[in-house]
Amino acid sequence: MAPAPKKSLSDLASLGGLVYSTESGRMCPDCRQPIGQCACKELAKAAVPAGDGIVRVSRETKGRGGKAVTLVKGVLVDAAALDQLGKQLKAACGCGGTVKDGVIEVQGDHVERVMAALQKLGHKVKRAGG
Template identity: 70%
Template sequence: MKPKSSTGGLVYSTDLGRICPACRHPVAACQCASAKPKAVTDGIVRVSRETKGRAGKGVTLVKGLALDEPALVTLAKQLKTACGSGGTVKDGVIEVQGDHCERVMALLQAQGHKVKRAGG
């Protein structure tokens, strides 16, 4: 029998489904995800507009929210619905398609966040 390497091993089990390679638990009960520290923020949510790397199309970025991933996705859905546009959550940053900085700032302030406009 070959020894398992530190990066190899069981990836899928018919009993448990997908297995986390780091902690060897089912992905649904992964020990690693809960051990990740939350992003350290200064308590200020920064809203900016960016076009870099998007073929000239502008997006509104919301950074600095100290929320976990499911809460970010829920907030992103609320913002996208209010702005009537699409968007996504990437690396703890909410992206809303289009220039909606003022509307997003008003919605976040209404929810009790301390909001600042960042960049130009």
């Protein structure tokens, strides 16, 4: 049996780099700074999705056991503001929901209520789908 080849430093760096340092604690794998000084998450939060400025509201039942869900896509705000908008829409409809991948999902068929609430907040809204 042949001996295992030695790993070079360049091979170890490709594994992701330093994760923990006794000097400064946990390290960010992306910018390799201590977690307290990491700027990666702030940059990700500041990123606003690109689009045409029109919010599209649709109703979908696929993959949900026949249950209807109202989807809100194309809102040009950051993640924190999107979560807040999701809360406002859920409260306006009196139901539950979530925010996933930049899309607000409101449980139930509330397309008209959601469109009215978004127009009241000053968004340009279109109904998408059937």
